[in-house]
Structures are given as structure tokens and as C-alpha cells.
Amino acid sequence: MLWQKSWWETRWGLLSCMVWLPLLSSHQGYVWSYWFKMGLLGMWPMYAVAQGATFGSASCPWMAGGHGAAGLFTLSLPVSRRRVLLTHAALVGAEMVLVALAPSLLFTIVSHLTGGDVPFGATVIYALLLSLGGMVFASFSILLTAVLNNQWKVLVIGIAVVFALFFPIRLAEEFPWWHVYHVMSGETYFRYGRIPWLGLFASLGASALMTLVAARIYERRDY
Numbered sequence: 001m002l003w004q005k006s007w008w009e010t011r012w013g014l015l016s017c018m019v020w021l022p023l024l025s026s027h028q029g030y031v032w033s034y035w036f037k038m039g040l041l042g043m044w045p046m047y048a049v050a051q052g053a054t055f056g057s058a059s060c061p062w063m064a065g066g067h068g069a070a071g072l073f074t075l076s077l078p079v080s081r082r083r084v085l086l087t088h089a090a091l092v093g094a095e096m097v098l099v100a101l102a103p104s105l106l107f108t109i110v111s112h113l114t115g116g117d118v119p120f121g122a123t124v125i126y127a128l129l130l131s132l133g134g135m136v137f138a139s140f141s142i143l144l145t146a147v148l149n150n151q152w153k154v155l156v157i158g159i160a161v162v163f164a165l166f167f168p169i170r171l172a173e174e175f176p177w178w179h180v181y182h183v184m185s186g187e188t189y190f191r192y193g194r195i196p197w198l199g200l201f202a203s204l205g206a207s208a209l210m211t212l213v214a215a216r217i218y219e220r221r222d223y
Contacts (some may be wrong), residue, residue: 041130048141128194
């Protein structure tokens with residue numbers, strides 16, 4: 001009875017290793033595991049938090065420490081606060097996509113030059129899932145900047161949230177389907193060839209909502 005109970009409790013971990021270890025041993029699996037899941041995923045949320053806090057501060061020159069020539073110039077532009085914020089948010093999104101794509105595509109080039117099997121299309125999908133799914137962290141920072149009016153507090157809180165979401169750390173097994181890191185890692189696409197549309201749309205929806213709330217707060221804030 002004890003042996004049977006132990007088998008039922010551990011069988012899925014054993015079967016997962018038997019199925020996925022050969023896949024991870026491939027060139028494509030190596031690049032995905034060490035670059036996208038453990039490499040970029042480990043630092044990307046912090047990068048997104050920093051980008052959101054920086055651009056959020058630039059959108060709100062009247063916040064503490066945001067005054068000066070650049071702030072006065074922003075305030076003098078014939079554009080609304082909403083447009084300034086949304087322009088900066090769009091720029092953050094574009095930069096994050098480019099920063100994720102540029103180095104990642106080098107793996108595809110090097111792979112083909114050395115006889116590897118890292119496809120171009122898969123690399124693009126991994127980079128887009130990482131960057132677009134990770135926009136939720138940048139939008140969270142923009143919203144915190146609007147609420148707290150302090151860039152350093154935003155960085156501390158944002159990085160604390162990033163580390164809290166990492167635990168428990170999952171190096172071999174999947175993140176839960178509802179977890180933002182599940183979307184960002186591209187694990188569903190790597191393992192099953194399916195794009196996690198539901199999680200991706202949920203992340204983009206949350207990002208858009210937080211950005212719009214931040215814009216509304218900016219519009220109502222006094223100079």
C-alpha cells in the first residue's frame with residue numbers, strides 16, 4: 001500500500017522527466033531553457049519595472065524630483081497629459097519588443113551557421129511572449145508612479161513583487177497556467193506547440209487597464 005501510494009504521488013514527475021528531458025537536450029531546448037526561461041525571464045521583469053518607472057516619471061514632470069528644464073518643456077507642449085503618458089507607454093512596449101528580439105535572433109543565426117535547429121519563427125514567438133507578456137510589469141510601475149509620486153518607492157515595490165512571484169522557483173516544471181511567468185517563458189509553445197492566447201490577452205488587458213488608470217490619475221493630479 002505504501003509503495004502504491006508513493007507511486008501515485010510521484011508518477012507525474014517521473015513521466016514528465018522521461019518525456020521532456022530528451023526535448024530539453026536538443027539545441028532548441030537548450031536555447032529555450034537557458035536563454036528564455038532561466039536567462040531573460042530572470043531579469044526581464046526587473047527591466048520592465050525600471051522602464052515603467054523611468055518613463056512614468058518622464059510623463060509626470062510635476063512629481064517629486066521631476067522639475068527642471070525637461071519638465072517645463074513637457075508641460076509647455078500643446079498635448080494632453082493622457083497623450084504624453086500613452087506615448088511613453090507605447091514607446092516602452094516598442095523598446096521591450098526590440099530588446100527581446102535583437103539578441104534572441106542571434107541564436108537563430110548562430111544556430112544555422114553551426115548546424116543547430118533553432119527556428120526563426122519559434123524565436124520570434126518566444127521573444128514576443130516575453131516582451132508583450134512582461135508589459136504588465138512596466139504598466140504596474142507606471143501606475144505605481146502615478147499613485148506614489150516617487151520613482152524610488154516604485155522601484156523598490158516593483159522589484160519586491162518580481163522576486164515574490166519567482167517563489168517557488170521552477171527550473172524544470174512548468175509555472176501554473178494562470179501565472180504571468182508561464183506566458184512570458186513561452187513554455188506552452190515549447191512543450192506543446194500552442195501559443196497561450198488566453199494568458200497573453202489577460203496580460204495585455206491588465207497592462208492596458210493599469211496604463212489607462214494611470215493616465216486618469218495623471219489627468220486629475222494638480223500641478
